[in-house]
Amino acid sequence: MSSPLLILVILGLTLVGFWLGRSGALRANGGKTRGLHSLPGYYGYYVALWCGVPALLIAAAWMVSQDALVSNLVLAALPADAAGGDPARMTLFMTDVRNLAEGNIVSRVVDPALQAAADHYVSLHQMASYALTAVVVAAAVAGLTYARRRIVPTLRARNAVETAVTGALMVASILAVLTTVGIILSLLFESLRFFHQVPLTDFLFGLHWSPQTALRADQAGSSGSFGAVPLFAGTLLITSIAMAVAAPIGLMSAIYMSEYAGRRTRGFLKPILEILAGIPTVVYGFFAALTIAPFVREMGEALGLTVASESALAAGVVMGIMIVPFVSSLSDDVMTAVPQAMRDGSFGLGATKSETIKKVIFPAALPGIVGALLLAVSRAIGETMIVVMAAGLAANLTANPFSAVTTVTVQVATLLVGDQEFDSPKTLATFALGLVLFMVTLCLNIVALRIVRRYREQYE
Amino acid sequence: MTDIAEKPDVAPPLASAARRAQVARRLKKRYAAEARFRFLGLLAVSVAIAFLVLLVGTQLIQGVPAFLASKLEISVTLDPAKIDPDGTGDPKVIGDANYRDLLLSALQTRFPEAQDRRQRRDLLGLVSTNATYDLRDMVLAEPALIGQTVTISVYTDDVVDLYRKGKIEVGDPDAKLSDFQVQALAQLEADGALYTTFNSALFVNSASREPESAGLLGAVVGSLLTLVVTLGIAFPLGVAAAVYLEEFAPKNRWTDLIEVNINNLAAVPSIVFGLLGLALFLNLFGMPRSAPLVGGLVLSLQALPIIIIAGRAAIKAVPPSIREAALGMGASRIQTVSHHILPLSMPGMLTGAILGMAHALGETAPLLMIGMVAFVADVPAGFTSPATVLPVQIYLWADFPERAFVDRTSAAILTLLVFLLLMNATAIYLRKKFERKW
Numbered sequence: 001m002s003s004p005l006l007i008l009v010i011l012g013l014t015l016v017g018f019w020l021g022r023s024g025a026l027r028a029n030g031g032k033t034r035g036l037h038s039l040p041g042y043y044g045y046y047v048a049l050w051c052g053v054p055a056l057l058i059a060a061a062w063m064v065s066q067d068a069l070v071s072n073l074v075l076a077a078l079p080a081d082a083a084g085g086d087p088a089r090m091t092l093f094m095t096d097v098r099n100l101a102e103g104n105i106v107s108r109v110v111d112p113a114l115q116a117a118a119d120h121y122v123s124l125h126q127m128a129s130y131a132l133t134a135v136v137v138a139a140a141v142a143g144l145t146y147a148r149r150r151i152v153p154t155l156r157a158r159n160a161v162e163t164a165v166t167g168a169l170m171v172a173s174i175l176a177v178l179t180t181v182g183i184i185l186s187l188l189f190e191s192l193r194f195f196h197q198v199p200l201t202d203f204l205f206g207l208h209w210s211p212q213t214a215l216r217a218d219q220a221g222s223s224g225s226f227g228a229v230p231l232f233a234g235t236l237l238i239t240s241i242a243m244a245v246a247a248p249i250g251l252m253s254a255i256y257m258s259e260y261a262g263r264r265t266r267g268f269l270k271p272i273l274e275i276l277a278g279i280p281t282v283v284y285g286f287f288a289a290l291t292i293a294p295f296v297r298e299m300g301e302a303l304g305l306t307v308a309s310e311s312a313l314a315a316g317v318v319m320g321i322m323i324v325p326f327v328s329s330l331s332d333d334v335m336t337a338v339p340q341a342m343r344d345g346s347f348g349l350g351a352t353k354s355e356t357i358k359k360v361i362f363p364a365a366l367p368g369i370v371g372a373l374l375l376a377v378s379r380a381i382g383e384t385m386i387v388v389m390a391a392g393l394a395a396n397l398t399a400n401p402f403s404a405v406t407t408v409t410v411q412v413a414t415l416l417v418g419d420q421e422f423d424s425p426k427t428l429a430t431f432a433l434g435l436v437l438f439m440v441t442l443c444l445n446i447v448a449l450r451i452v453r454r455y456r457e458q459y460e
Numbered sequence: 461m462t463d464i465a466e467k468p469d470v471a472p473p474l475a476s477a478a479r480r481a482q483v484a485r486r487l488k489k490r491y492a493a494e495a496r497f498r499f500l501g502l503l504a505v506s507v508a509i510a511f512l513v514l515l516v517g518t519q520l521i522q523g524v525p526a527f528l529a530s531k532l533e534i535s536v537t538l539d540p541a542k543i544d545p546d547g548t549g550d551p552k553v554i555g556d557a558n559y560r561d562l563l564l565s566a567l568q569t570r571f572p573e574a575q576d577r578r579q580r581r582d583l584l585g586l587v588s589t590n591a592t593y594d595l596r597d598m599v600l601a602e603p604a605l606i607g608q609t610v611t612i613s614v615y616t617d618d619v620v621d622l623y624r625k626g627k628i629e630v631g632d633p634d635a636k637l638s639d640f641q642v643q644a645l646a647q648l649e650a651d652g653a654l655y656t657t658f659n660s661a662l663f664v665n666s667a668s669r670e671p672e673s674a675g676l677l678g679a680v681v682g683s684l685l686t687l688v689v690t691l692g693i694a695f696p697l698g699v700a701a702a703v704y705l706e707e708f709a710p711k712n713r714w715t716d717l718i719e720v721n722i723n724n725l726a727a728v729p730s731i732v733f734g735l736l737g738l739a740l741f742l743n744l745f746g747m748p749r750s751a752p753l754v755g756g757l758v759l760s761l762q763a764l765p766i767i768i769i770a771g772r773a774a775i776k777a778v779p780p781s782i783r784e785a786a787l788g789m790g791a792s793r794i795q796t797v798s799h800h801i802l803p804l805s806m807p808g809m810l811t812g813a814i815l816g817m818a819h820a821l822g823e824t825a826p827l828l829m830i831g832m833v834a835f836v837a838d839v840p841a842g843f844t845s846p847a848t849v850l851p852v853q854i855y856l857w858a859d860f861p862e863r864a865f866v867d868r869t870s871a872a873i874l875t876l877l878v879f880l881l882l883m884n885a886t887a888i889y890l891r892k893k894f895e896r897k898w
Contacts, residue, residue, distance in 0.1 A: 067746055162794040166708055172700035173709070176722045176768065179761050183732060186739035249504045256501025273508055278880065279515070280822025282851045283873050286858045290866065291518050321511045328508075352490055354497035375727060382729020384825035389858060409731050409825070416738065416829050434735040438728065445727040446720070 003063060006133055010059070013140045014052035020148055021047030021157075029153040038158035046157040049164055050147035055140035062132050070124045071098075074117055097121050187438060190431035197425045198226045203432060205229060209395035209406075211415060211426045226429050228436070230395040234312070234405030235381055238391060241316025241401055242323060242380045247373060249320075250327025257328070258335040259357055270329065277325040285389030288318035293390055300402055308404040310392035316401065319386050326376040330452065334368030335361055367451050374448035378441040384409040408433045516877070523870030529659035529672065530616040530624045532587055532648065536566040537609045538599060544606060554600055559592040560584070563614075570653075571644055582641045588615040590673045615661060616654070618671040618864035620645065624656070628863065662871060666839055667853065671864035674857070676872055678839045682752055682832075682847030683821060683879075685840060689756020690820050694763040695813050699802075701764075702771025702809070707797055726765035733762045734829025742830060749831040750846040758826050763816040770812020774805035807894030814887040818880050824851040850876050 022044035029036050036043075071094050093114075100118040151157075195203070206227015253273060257266045293314035300307030307313075338361050346356040362369075392404040393414060412430045540547065543557040567583040568574060574583050591614035598612070599605055615621075619636060622628045623645070630637055637645075648654040665675025701722075709715040737758035741747045747754050778801050786796040827833075832848050833856065840847035848856070854876065857869040 064745060158792065162792060165794055166704075169700045169704035169708060172697045173704040173718055173768075175697060176701065176725055176764060177718055179725060179736075179764070180721050182740055183728070183736045186736050187732075190739060249507055252501045252504030253508055256498075256505050260498055260501055269505060269509075272512070273505070276508065276512055278818065278822075278884065280824065280851050280876060280880070282822070282824045282854050282858075283515070283519070283876070286854065286869060286873065287515050287518065289858065291514075321508065324508050352494045354494045355490070357497070378727055378729075382731065384729070384731045385855070388825075389855070409729065412731055412735070413825060413828055416735075431735060431739070434732055438732050441727065441729055441732075442724060445724050449720070449723050449727075 003059070006059065006136060007056070010052060010055050010136065010140050013055075013137075013144060014048045017051035017144045017147070018044035018048040020144070021045070021151060024148055024151045025153065025155075025157070028151060036153050037156050038161075042157040042161050043151055043155070045161045046155070047144060047147040047151070049161065051140050051144040053164075054143050055136050058139050059132065059136045062128075062135070066125075066128050066132070070121060070128060073124055074121045077120060078113070078117060093117075101125075183438060187431050187435040190428050191435045194425060194428035194432045197428070202226060203228050203429075207397060209411075211411070211429055226425065228408075228433065230397040231406060231408045231411055231433070232436075233397055233399070234391070234395070235407040235409075237312050237399060237401065237405055238316045238319065238387060238407055239377060239380045241313060242320035243373070243377060245317050245320025246323045246327050246376055246380075250324045250372075250376070251331055251369065253324065253328040254331035254335060255357055255362075258332045259353065259361070266332075270332065273325045273328055276322060277329075279322075281322065281383060281385040282389070284318050284322050285385040285387075288314050288386055288390035292318055296402075305402055307402040308392070310390060310394075310404045311402050312391060312405045313401040315387050315391040318390065319380055319383055322383070322386065323376045323379050326379055327372050330372035330375065331365070331369045334365045334372070334452070337368075338364045367454070371448040371450075371452035374444050374451070378444035378448065381444075382409065382437060382441050384413055388413050408437050412437070519870045519873050519877070522867055523872075523874040525625050525627070526864075526867035526871035527659050527662065528625075528656050529661065530621040531613045531655055531657050532616050533611060533613050533653045533655070534563075534566050534570065534587075535609050535611045536562055536595065537569075538562065538606050539565075540607045543599065544603075549603060551600060551603075554603060554606075555596060557596070557599075559595045559599075563587065563592055563595060571647075574640070574644075578638075579640050582638050583644065585617055585636075586620055586641060586644065588617055588672045589670050590668070591615065615672040618862060621672060622864055622867075624649075624654070627867075662868070666837055667835060667848070667856070668837065669860075671860075671862050671868060674865070674868060676850065676853060676875060678836055679848050679850045679853035679872075680875075682836070682840050683849040685752035685843055685847060686755040686759060686827075686849055687817055687821060689753055689843060690759040690763055691813065691817055692760075693757065694760035694767055694816065697760075698764050698767030698813070698816075699771055699809055701768045702775060703797055703802070705768070706772050706775040707793065707801065722765045722768050726769060730762060730823055731825040731829065733758050734826030736761070737826060737830045748844050748846075750834045750836070750848070751844045752840060752847045752849075753843040754830050755827050755832050755847075755849065756843075758830060759820040759823060762823065762826065763820050766816040766819060767809070767812050770815065771805070771809045774808025774812065775801060777808060778804045804896075807890050811887045811891050814883050814890070818883040818887075821849075821879060821883070822851055822876065824855055827852055828855075850879070 022040045024047075025036060025040050025043035026033070033040060074097060075090060075094065096114060097117045098121070100114060101121045203226050206225060207229050208225045208227045209230045210225050253269075257269055261269060289310075293309060293311060296311055296314045296317075297307040297309060300311075342360055342364060343356055346360045347353075351359065387407045387410050391407060391410060393406050393410065394404045395406050395411075396403055398405065412433050415426055415430045539562065542562060544550075544553050546553075564580060564584050567586070568580065571583060574580055594614060595612065598610075616624075619628070620641075623630070623637060623642075630642055645654065661673050662675050664677055665673055666678030668674040705715065705718065709718075737754060741754045741757055742749060782800050782804065783796055786800050787793070791799065827849060832852050834846055834848065835856070836846050836848050838845075850872065854869055854872045857865045857872060
């Protein structure tokens with residue numbers, strides 16, 4: 001039975017369970033609602049949950065593990081010489097078996113061993129699918145019968161159902177933690193494999209980045225060295241340019257909006273600035289590569305400078321504009337939250353508005369502003385599309401904003417696009433880069449969020 | 461107090477005229493600084509807005525012409541001797557016929573002066589490469605046409621289109637137009653055979669290497685499928701998590717951890733989610749590459765924190781009196797939530813969900829990681845078939861060297877922005893309509 005049909009069948013059984021539970025409870029109580037512990041519907045939900053939840057859980061677990069199980073069985077049943085003992089060749093062989101079984105193009109000559117394996121694969125899958133249907137339907141029916149038997153008017157059905165619902169809600173909230181754990185584990189595992197091949201110190205402190213591993217000894221430009229310092233330097237350069245644009249524009253905008261603009265102007269300006277954060281980054285990337293980069297190059301050439309066509313400056317400036325709202329909105333919020341009494345006190349001493357802002361409001365709001373800036377930095381470090389499209393791939397170790405640099409995110413994005421095997425240091429390096437990226441942004445975020453939160457509590 | 465008020469003119473002993481002038485000077489300076497500071501603030505806002513206008517403006521200027529395309533009307537004689545000489549009516553025979561030749565002879569009847577091979581090639585170069593396939597599909601769909609002379613409209617080659625729009629001159633290195641082609645175009649223009657119309661290919665075709673027949677349909681459908689998965693997973697989970705954290709969770713270290721976690725996840729770089737998707741869904745679970753299902757899963761993990769944060773804010777906005785009244789009437793906590801809190805906070809949650817979806821619609825980087833950059837020429841058939849999405853299509857087109865793809869990239873960007881605008885407008889509408897002052 002196909003899986004959507006199976007799920008429909010289970011859902012149908014669940015509906016039947018609901019109806020049986022509801023009517024069963026009423027019948028057990030002589031058709032009256034009075035005297036039942038819970039409302040009749042809860043008895044229905046009680047039976048439905050018992051019927052549907054275990055069956056669906058079994059089905060999900062089965063479907064996730066079926067393919068791996070079948071593949072292992074097929075490999076175990078092979079004659080010893082068919083795939084050799086080597087895991088990489090085993091994977092390739094299984095891909096071919098799968099392709100042959102599904103009628104796709106196969107990358108090698110179809111020999112009898114392959115054909116036999118494919119037939120075995122198909123039959124095992126067939127068998128597994130029948131078994132799945134049987135087991136899941138049996139589980140659903142068993143759950144239904146068990147729960148239906150337990151129904152008596154004194155059964156605390158509502159409490160049971162509500163416990164189950166609360167449990168489900170809790171699981172949903174834990175999922176956020178699981179995501180983080182998943183990120184850390186997946187990055188860590190692949191990174192560890194990478195650090196088996198390339199020492200950690202070489203990666204963190206090496207000055208030369210050239211991830212293409214040479215296939216032949218005499219191949220030029222493919223040394224396969226993984227010193228990530230040029231990437232860190234490039235990321236730092238572009239982030240600094242972005243912040244040099246975003247910090248003044250964002251802060252001054254925030255000051256204008258919170259202190260000078262009237263309530264209506266502010267209500268109008270703030271959403272407009274936030275549009276900047278809502279525009280997809282790929283649009284900025286296209287704009288940076290096609291409009292700003294040629295402009296920067298022409299300007300540079302007019303001044304007699306050599307400017308690479310993919311300069312760090314173009315990418316940095318556009319990124320800076322993109323993160324203006326991250327700075328301005330948060331800073332605006334914290335400055336608006338500074339109590340009016342502090343302003344009035346300053347005005348009462350004869351200070352002008354700008355003096356009040358510089359001497360009173362800004363220092364009072366400083367922690368929040370620092371938090372906003374840190375969040376913006378974290379956003380700039382993690383930004384991908386703008387730099388992929390406008391900053392280029394050349395891993396130059398330079399502080400010259402007119403030259404081409406590359407960043408951590410660019411390398412991750414370009415090295416992992418397309419089909420690849422998970423054993424070359426080139427692919428694994430991206431996970432190491434991802435780990436560094438995650439760690440740095442995580443620290444920035446935690447510090448920033450803590451500062452912002454603590455500050456907000458202070459005046460509330 | 462009253463003394464001072466009655467004698468405002470009593471100056472301090474040292475207040476000479478010089479001192480007063482000094483104060484006036486300093487005051488003037490301070491006021492100037494004030495004006496400068498205010499101007500700087502206004503300047504910052506203006507720079508940001510000017511940039512926004514420049515960004516959208518360039519896309520409009522580049523993109524709008526791409527919504528129009530040049531078409532050429534020609535009469536093609538569907539010669540039976542060339543298509544199906546034996547009169548078999550077999551679709552295979554009809555499909556294998558040389559339609560390029562038919563198109564060429566149609567053009568040659570119009571321009572008998574073209575004799576040598578070069579000029580013939582130039583003539584064929586005026587129309588889209590895909591015109592022959594369109595002609596074939598037309599004949600295959602209606603074999604009765606064989607033997608007749610039909611007038612068809614075909615898209616011109618992208619260079620011709622750009623030339624007619626005045627985007628390239630004849631002398632440009634990009635413009636591979638020969639003198640003969642320019643003459644032929646002038647004649648066709650005079651005949652009225654060459655005309656400009658709405659570029660429907662942009663919306664009914666999928667990706668293509670030929671700019672004139674490249675379209676967005678496949679990418680739009682791919683985006684839609686991906687968003688359906690994202691919404692289907694992230695919205696229920698997000699609402700459930702928000703309800704638990706606001707209504708049920710005890711205040712302890714564990715819930716603090718969850719909270720810090722959610723806030724952090726909202727700020728994790730999107731590319732990291734792509735790495736997670738690659739390692740978890742593709743490598744560990746063996747899910748198909750380039751599929752909207754996997755894309756949707758990755759984006760739902762990314763949208764989850766946004767939806768949770770918005771959901772919690774919406775629940776917080778429901779006044780405690782509602783909660784207390786329900787509990788006082790004997791409702792259980794679950795009943796309180798499902799009968800009162802959820803319905804009252806639903807508009808706010810929906811707003812958050814739409815904003816989260818808008819964010820997911822514009823996301824590119826994580827989808828590159830899971831292989832949604834493949835060149836997909838078909839409209840994706842389901843959640844597991846290879847697909848690409850709108851922003852990735854923009855990224856791909858931006859990389860193509862043809863000049864005509866620049867315009868089409870901008871047109872695709874405009875399309876994406878229109879979708880985003882619609883989603884945000886819906887969110888604002890919902891918020892305004894259901895906003896309650898308690």
